[in-house]
Amino acid sequence: MVIGMPAGPDAWSGDTDWVRWVGCMHPGFDRECSSCGATWGGHTAEPLSPIRLLSEAGASFALLPAPSLVNFDYPYTHLVDIELLTPDRLVRYLGRPLSRDALVRLAEAWMRAAQDEHPEQTVSTVQDDAAGLAVVVNLSTPFAVTLEVLVEANLGGDVPEQDGVSFDVARSALIDATHAIEAWLT
Template identity: 30%
Template sequence: MAEDRTEDRPPPRGGGATHTGSRGTCPVCASDDVIHLVIGMPALPEDWGSGPVWVEWVGCAHPGYNRRCASCGGTWTASSETTFHSVLEVMAHAHVDTPDDLADWISEEYEHDAWVRVDDHHLEIGFRNRSVTIVYPVREDDLWESLDDLHDELSEELAAERE
């Protein structure tokens, strides 16, 4: 199970911004051994300050990406929106190891218990006899919106049956 690796980086000596954020997971191999590249000034080592070993200050020489996986060597540019490219990324985000654990994690957010089916390209999530198929890539907020809609439909159907 992946651990929460949110840490604060103290500001560089002489002022500057702090580095606060989740370490994240690699979109290629789902490893949590992610290096954050901080691009821009300050560029002198004495101005960098101390911080997590997984943060590298690279100055103004932009390499074209701001994340690198120390496990597989993959590089990418992280955005403020979380986008999942595989079930491994969803599971890493949820800090779970199996589809059953993912179903339990999703169920924590809803009245009805969730179930999960996985194949190489899709993630199917359902409540009772209703489901939605998630096709990658999918933004995190779109995933939750789909699940909210599905859960609401089921809840309305069950309420109508009780009347």
């Protein structure tokens, strides 16, 4: 770590991949590890926005980014709080590890559900066992799709207990949610 203003133009030479500049003359270099692909630099990442699907009847499903620096137990995951809302209750399942693969499959399923005439026949259930989450397309109309979201209430429990919500969501909202997932994946 180099702290402060460099002594002169020669101070910039010999910059290696592990040098981090701190101080008034930080060049803002972005770095990438050639082994694992991790990146870092002088720029701070924008916080992730929640991924939320709302119904006109007051129900919703959301994936909320949970605060965590790194989750070594599950590589290539996001820690999320899974939120289920109905007109008479709000439940959050905290700190669930949701895989990148599940997010990709969810984005593909929602985009297809928004576009297909009968997505209940063409879109497969998206499930992530580590997060205890499953999303199913049950019915559709020309303008809306009925989603059922199931969450395993206690991941470590002996007896599986599921919680869930089923609600209609506009096809346009599925497209917006797909773009929100894509922002998480970049």
